[in-house]
Amino acid sequence: MNQPVLAVEDLRVRLRTPRGPADVVNGLSYTVGAGETVAVVGESGSGKSVSVLALLGLLPARVATVTGTARLQGEDLLAMSPDRLREVRGPGAGMVFQDPMTSLNPVLTIGRQLVEGIRAHGDVSKPAARARAADLLREVGLPDPDRALDRYPHELSGGMRQRVVIAIALSNSPSLLIADEATTALDVTVQAQIIDLVEKLQDEHGTGVIWITHDLGVVAGIADRVLVMYGGRCVEDGTVDDVLERPAHPYTRGLLGSLPDLAAPVGPDGEVPELTAVPGLPPPPTDLPPGCVFWPRCPVRSDPRCEDEQPPLAIVSRAAAGAGATASGTTVSGATPSGAHEGDRAHLPHRAATWCAEGTSGTGSPAVAGTSGTGSPSGGAR
Amino acid sequence: MFGLVHLVPGDPVRLALGTRFSQETYDALRERSGLDQPLVEQFFTWFGRALTGDLGVSFRSGETVTSQIAERLPATLTLAFASILVALLIAIPLGTVSALRPRSLVDRVATVISQFGISVPDFWMGIVLILVFAGTLGWLPSGGYVPISEDPGAWLQRLLMPALVTGVVSGSVITRFVRSSMLEALGSDHVRTAQAKGLGTRQVFTWHVLRNALLPLVTVTGVQLAYLLSGVVVVEIVFSWPGLGQLALQAVEARDYPVLQGAILLFAVVFLVINLIVDLLYTAIDPRIRR
Numbered sequence: 027m028n029q030p031v032l033a034v035e036d037l038r039v040r041l042r043t044p045r046g047p048a049d050v051v052n053g054l055s056y057t058v059g060a061g062e063t064v065a066v067v068g069e070s071g072s073g074k075s076v077s078v079l080a081l082l083g084l085l086p087a088r089v090a091t092v093t094g095t096a097r098l099q100g101e102d103l104l105a106m107s108p109d110r111l112r113e114v115r116g117p118g119a120g121m122v123f124q125d126p127m128t129s130l131n132p133v134l135t136i137g138r139q140l141v142e143g144i145r146a147h148g149d150v151s152k153p154a155a156r157a158r159a160a161d162l163l164r165e166v167g168l169p170d171p172d173r174a175l176d177r178y179p180h181e182l183s184g185g186m187r188q189r190v191v192i193a194i195a196l197s198n199s200p201s202l203l204i205a206d207e208a209t210t211a212l213d214v215t216v217q218a219q220i221i222d223l224v225e226k227l228q229d230e231h232g233t234g235v236i237w238i239t240h241d242l243g244v245v246a247g248i249a250d251r252v253l254v255m256y257g258g259r260c261v262e263d264g265t266v267d268d269v270l271e272r273p274a275h276p277y278t279r280g281l282l283g284s285l286p287d288l289a290a291p292v293g294p295d296g297e298v299p300e301l302t303a304v305p306g307l308p309p310p311p312t313d314l315p316p317g318c319v320f321w322p323r324c325p326v327r328s329d330p331r332c333e334d335e336q337p338p339l340a341i342v343s344r345a346a347a348g349a350g351a352t353a354s355g356t357t358v359s360g361a362t363p364s365g366a367h368e369g370d371r372a373h374l375p376h377r378a379a380t381w382c383a384e385g386t387s388g389t390g391s392p393a394v395a396g397t398s399g400t401g402s403p404s405g406g407a408r
Numbered sequence: 409m410f411g412l413v414h415l416v417p418g419d420p421v422r423l424a425l426g427t428r429f430s431q432e433t434y435d436a437l438r439e440r441s442g443l444d445q446p447l448v449e450q451f452f453t454w455f456g457r458a459l460t461g462d463l464g465v466s467f468r469s470g471e472t473v474t475s476q477i478a479e480r481l482p483a484t485l486t487l488a489f490a491s492i493l494v495a496l497l498i499a500i501p502l503g504t505v506s507a508l509r510p511r512s513l514v515d516r517v518a519t520v521i522s523q524f525g526i527s528v529p530d531f532w533m534g535i536v537l538i539l540v541f542a543g544t545l546g547w548l549p550s551g552g553y554v555p556i557s558e559d560p561g562a563w564l565q566r567l568l569m570p571a572l573v574t575g576v577v578s579g580s581v582i583t584r585f586v587r588s589s590m591l592e593a594l595g596s597d598h599v600r601t602a603q604a605k606g607l608g609t610r611q612v613f614t615w616h617v618l619r620n621a622l623l624p625l626v627t628v629t630g631v632q633l634a635y636l637l638s639g640v641v642v643v644e645i646v647f648s649w650p651g652l653g654q655l656a657l658q659a660v661e662a663r664d665y666p667v668l669q670g671a672i673l674l675f676a677v678v679f680l681v682i683n684l685i686v687d688l689l690y691t692a693i694d695p696r697i698r699r
Contacts, residue, residue, distance in 0.1 A: 084603055113606060121601075128598065130601065133620055194605060
């Protein structure tokens with residue numbers, strides 16, 4: 027419990043593209059503890075998928091340059107030999123991909139695809155691996171697992187295929203499970219089943235989970251911790267409650283504002299309040315702004331430094347509480363250190379990379395600046 | 409097809425008789441070959457006999473067409489299968505290497521080679537090979553055919569050059585297909601899943617890339633094989649290879665309708681059979697086609 031399953035530090039990914047080098051991930055740092063679920067959220071193109079593909083060396087080496095460290099149970103994934111990395115894929119970290127329709131090989135049976143994964147990591151006889159494969163399919167709730175082994179992917183529905191992909195990812199009892207938009211392509215009821223399934227398996231095996239999604243509803247349901255990505259950077263992270271209830275970064279607020287709020291009061295004529303969208307598009311990774319990545323779209327822009335300086339990722343809530351800042355009423359009230367997870371609290375500071383946490387003038391900045399040294403490493407700093 | 413054969417100008421009877429003949433002999437021969445009958449009737453007579461395996465008698469040699477074809481068949485089969493072997497030996501490695509490193513130097517070289525193979529006329533390549541290996545170096549005979557049962561060494565020596573020429577041409581076409589289907593397979597999501605499982609590079613390549621690129625490969629190989637089996641006329645002539653292509657060409661020159669029709673019928677049957685085999689292979693390769 028003390029040592030995190032995964033500790034990522036200053037992960038950077040640069041891709042060579044026809045339009046020049048693209049900085050897709052820029053100094054990402056986070057940890058995933060055993061049995062913990064970390065949700066990585068952000069809109070399309072924010073570098074979520076690339077950041078996890080980079081961990082397992084699944085980006086094409088010809089175009090991707092990955093730097094930083096990523097310790098999986100103490101061993102740096104990014105400095106590993108290809109052979110060792112192959113051994114780690116599977117027992118170390120299993121991965122579930124976005125589209126179950128394409129992530130299985132259409133010309134091989136389900137059984138074969140499971141068995142080859144099992145046999146790649148241990149001297150298991152074919153019948154034994156087959157029995158294990160059937161057990162796995164049973165575990166992920168596939169009806170009639172013994173017969174399913176001899177079926178081909180096209181004979182199964184999307185939800186069933188995703189169960190198979192999960193079974194493959196779990197087949198070597200990984201200490202870390204990475205789910206890259208694993209439920210995005212599925213309909214809502216199936217999505218809920220898959221989420222339940224992963225939670226159940228996580229409880230049973232103590233697996234650490236990275237759950238990549240852009241669905242904040244899913245985040246609220248499963249995550250212990252949230253990491254908000256924008257422009258390849260972590261702009262805010264913290265516990266689910268902190269980030270979703272008391273978002274500090276203007277981008278997170280924008281993201282939350284684009285959710286339909288069913289509890290919002292209906293207008294006098296029965297009209298539903300309009301959704302607030304974050305105007306504009308994320309910056310192209312080939313041409314990132316010199317300052318805060320969100321500055322071009324930021325509705326606040328309260329601090330002049332944002333334009334050409336990247337605000338460091340600094341503790342927000344404890345900072346506000348400690349400094350006793352005057353204009354931080356909402357933030358302070360939620361940051362009571364006595365919670366259900368008081369032990370965890372120390373490890374889970376609420377951080378945001380912004381100088382305008384309060385959204386009003388520049389009052390937030392002195393408070394943050396005063397405490398940024400006490401917090402965990404500020405990965406977003408430049 | 410039958411009509412087309414008869415549309416070719418020139419009178420086979422006149423050609424068969426030479427320059428000096430009487431009207432009676434002409435009429436008699438015409439009647440004996442059935443050429444005095446209306447074309448439609450000729451067709452049905454021919455077709456009816458063809459169904460029973462009787463393709464008629466050659467105007468020129470007087471032998472049965474079936475025996476003439478049977479005589480030429482071994483040479484054509486030998487050349488076709490040898491060529492397709494050469495083609496696959498060129499295409500699979502070359503296409504794979506290009507697909508693994510797209511836009512690299514290797515890929516560009518491979519592209520140039522296959523482009524060369526497609527665009528260079530096969531007779532020219534044949535003549536150059538003959539000049540170099542049969543002429544200057546004197547390593548190989550310039551042409552001819554010896555059945556393998558008589559002398560395997562001589563058989564191979566004579567097979568080498570024609571098989572290389574036709575193999576390079578077919579192989580160039582197949583290379584392009586291998587490259588594109590391999591690229592497609594490499595980029596697909598299930599390859600990433602396979603890697604994420606921790607499979608070795610070799611296993612990923614064999615079972616998740618090559619296996620999936622097989623379908624287009626089988627298709628194009630089938631087409632090429634059918635083409636080769638119908639006789640590669642020009643190459644056969646360059647290397648004096650007594651195959652079906654040469655037979656068909658001689659039949660055209662002599663307006664030897666029965667032989668020509670027999671050969672064309674055979675080519676059509678070959679195409680159908682190969683397509684059938686390819687379709688059957690499909691179902692073996694891709695479970696999505698079964699049912």
